[in-house]
Amino acid sequence: MFAYVARQPIFNAEREVYAYELLFRNGDNNCFPDIPPDEATSKILTSTHLSLGIEEITGDKPAFINFHRDTLMYRFPTSLDASNVVIEIVETVDIDDELVGACKHIRGLGYPIALDDYDLTGRWEPFLPFTSVIKLDITEVDHAKIADIIPVLKKNKVKVVVEKIETYDEFAKFKAMGADYFQGYFLAKPEIVRHRKLGPSGLTMLELIAASATPKLDFDKVNAVIERDPALSYLLLRFINNPLYNKRHQITSLKHALTYMGEVEVKKFIALLALANLSDGQPNELLQMALVRAKFCELVSVLLKELENPPTGFLTGLLSLMDAMMQQSMDELMQKVPISEPVKQALRGEPNLLRDCLEAVQHFESANWKGIKRFAVKYQIKQTQLHSFYNEAIKWGRQMNSSTAARRS
Known part of the structure; x- marks a missing residue:
């Protein structure tokens, strides 16, 4: 089975690649499925792309992969190698005791858990004790609230990824707040438009x-x-x-x-x-x-x-x-x-x-x-x-x- 994938880098504070977020699609029959993208990603990955070999795409970097409710409930992430993946729980899932239990079980098997597009609401409270990474969308969450929540999360040994970082100024701002990782296109743009002296x-x-x-x-x-x-x-x-x-x-x-x-x-x-x-x-x-x-x-x-x-x-x-x-x-x-x-x-x-x-x-x-x-x-x-x-x-x-x-x- 052939795999169709896009990858988006996640950087550390030194602007080195820490991991890649992988997004998959079914290229043979339905490259652009008429279903929610996060659901398509997880279902297509787990049903058709396990034979690809994630290391072919990410090298030695961890792979962040989105999973929807059904695939979490049926423990599909456990088909992957826990040492090179991070399981992202997408923000659209319906949360109940069964889902929390499934995710806790997956974490107990050694899989790091990440909360995608964390919105700081109480609905995510049951996940926090076993969550390793939280992703914050800087276009959706008030920046002052991000500044307040980062120290709390870090105190609880939760790593913070800030998403939609488009400029170097944004990168510098959230780095100063203490964010651990950064996702966006700031690397593909000059920090400042200036002449780099050529020797x-x-x-x-x-x-x-x-x-x-x-x-x-x-x-x-x-x-x-x-x-x-x-x-x-x-x-x-x-x-x-x-x-x-x-x-x-x-x-x-x-x-x-x-x-x-x-x-x-x-x-x-x-x-x-x-x-x-x-x-x-x-x-x-x-x-x-x-x-x-x-x-x-x-x-x-x-x-x-x-x-x-x-x-x-x-x-x-x-x-x-x-x-x-x-x-x-x-x-x-x-x-x-x-x-x-x-x-x-x-x-x-x-x-x-x-x-x-x-x-x-x-x-x-x-x-x-x-x-x-x-x-x-x-x-x-x-x-x-x-x-x-x-x-x-x-x-x-x-x-x-x-x-x-x-x-x-």
């Missing part, structure tokens, strides 16, 4: 991105850039020798790589190498998101017969978070990197096919199933194909991100 290394990285974006790769120029930093040569060869791509041949030089892998693949590696180094000092999730976007946009653009050299779909996704990494506006950055006009247009938010591909992967990031459906209809792509691409992109991004860790550590 020699940063300028080298921009040169590499520019080289990878030309119609014909200037091998001598790339060699000259990489020779300034022997560690870059090592890392590039490490990428290319990744068993995901190269199972039989050991690549010994950039020239050998160009001959063996072809210009398009080498260009992708060069761009990835450069961006991984430009993101140094920024939250690792930014690079992870950029990698997933790059692979997804590449797969979709190839399906739509956009077979450019350089691979513009890949570049669009890979560079889509460059403004957050560099803490500058995308318009300013596009003046510094000589990439093709369609890629620049997409990154600036101007409508074209590449922009649509980028928005499609953003729909997955926010579990906007209707947006995915609109994209599928517009380009006559099966929704199952898009979900397959996204799953493949997540796995690829995780593997590539691990390959860059040595350079960034």
Whole structure:
């Protein structure tokens, strides 16, 4: 059985990924079920997706998964590994003694319990003695009340996740209140729009991105850039020798790589190498998101017969978070990197096919199933194909991100 999933990161106070919230849909028959989303998530997960392997989506991070009343009553969460999941009780459940008893039993088996969209009302009181995590929606709960409740919850050893954090100012505000974890899109936006000073290394990285974006790769120029930093040569060869791509041949030089892998693949590696180094000092999730976007946009653009050299779909996704990494506006950055006009247009938010591909992967990031459906209809792509691409992109991004860790550590 194939799985269709979106994941939303949950960050700690250091802006590192602590966990992912997973949202599932039935892609074969009813990708957008006409039933409450929280009920669909839990029922589809437990009935059809247990064979996926949650670790394929989250790596070594815990998975927060929503469960509705029926699945809790029948103890469906116990089919999962208690060491890598957090059971979210959705806010729409009907609460009675039977449900409280079921959840207490699940907690007794070692499963952490989280209350989703906690509204501070007394109806949740019976759950508090065995709840590990409480999630507060900052758009629904008065901020003064959040400030009052956080110390009380922490005193009772309950972790607090604040949701819908859209800006760095909001992140800083609730961090100061003592919240443990944060969910929202603040990481994908610059903290402040300012110029990040580029030293020699940063300028080298921009040169590499520019080289990878030309119609014909200037091998001598790339060699000259990489020779300034022997560690870059090592890392590039490490990428290319990744068993995901190269199972039989050991690549010994950039020239050998160009001959063996072809210009398009080498260009992708060069761009990835450069961006991984430009993101140094920024939250690792930014690079992870950029990698997933790059692979997804590449797969979709190839399906739509956009077979450019350089691979513009890949570049669009890979560079889509460059403004957050560099803490500058995308318009300013596009003046510094000589990439093709369609890629620049997409990154600036101007409508074209590449922009649509980028928005499609953003729909997955926010579990906007209707947006995915609109994209599928517009380009006559099966929704199952898009979900397959996204799953493949997540796995690829995780593997590539691990390959860059040595350079960034």
